[in-house]
Amino acid sequence: METSETIKTDPAICVFCGSSFGDHPAYRDAARAVGAGIAKMGYSLVFGGGGLGLMGEVAKAVLEGGREIQGIMPAFLQGLEPGVSPQEKLIITPHMQERKTLMLQMSDAFLVLPGGLGTFDEFFEVATEAQLGVHAKPIIVVNVNGYFDTLDALLHATIEAGFARDTVLKLYHLADGADAALKILQECLAKP
Numbered sequence: 001m002e003t004s005e006t007i008k009t010d011p012a013i014c015v016f017c018g019s020s021f022g023d024h025p026a027y028r029d030a031a032r033a034v035g036a037g038i039a040k041m042g043y044s045l046v047f048g049g050g051g052l053g054l055m056g057e058v059a060k061a062v063l064e065g066g067r068e069i070q071g072i073m074p075a076f077l078q079g080l081e082p083g084v085s086p087q088e089k090l091i092i093t094p095h096m097q098e099r100k101t102l103m104l105q106m107s108d109a110f111l112v113l114p115g116g117l118g119t120f121d122e123f124f125e126v127a128t129e130a131q132l133g134v135h136a137k138p139i140i141v142v143n144v145n146g147y148f149d150t151l152d153a154l155l156h157a158t159i160e161a162g163f164a165r166d167t168v169l170k171l172y173h174l175a176d177g178a179d180a181a182l183k184i185l186q187e188c189l190a191k192p
Helices: 025-040 053-064 096-106 117-131 149-160 166-170 178-190
Strands: 012-016 044-047 069-074 089-093 109-112 139-142 173-175
Touching: 012 025, 012 096, 012 117, 025 044, 025 053, 025 178, 044 053, 053 069, 069 096, 089 096, 096 117, 109 117, 109 178, 117 139, 117 166, 139 178, 149 166, 173 178
Parallel strands: 012 044, 012 109, 044 069, 069 089, 109 139, 139 173
Antiparallel strands: none
């Protein structure tokens, strides 16, 4: 008989990304590839809950691959962002902060695709919590068409200016595209 200590659940992967598509088809292609890869590896998805933009593309690809998706959405966005599918599990939170807290708690790893201010906020939230020792979960930045080159340069400049130590660069993996990101994800989750 299995106890709760011996039951192995499949990893849940949180994806942060835009609720729009951006201006290049490569962003959408990467979102679909990430979603399909998550499903193929047998993982589930934790995401912002909306069916728009890259966020919707990732979720739809995971569903098409036969895996579960868990949306987490603040109440004020519920009327603005349509859901993905009736199969979507959805948690409604009072505020953005509770949303991010649940995403951190419910996820085993984080993938960051291109997006806007919300995506950067989510990246910095999980990176800061990793720096402070709150978690040691993998953070993989999916660098599509060089989108995150400036983020990486900003973090290097922060170190050079004396506001962070070079250990900050070990908090995340900068992956050149979806395939590289999925490979890093699988390798990180295979480690004990």
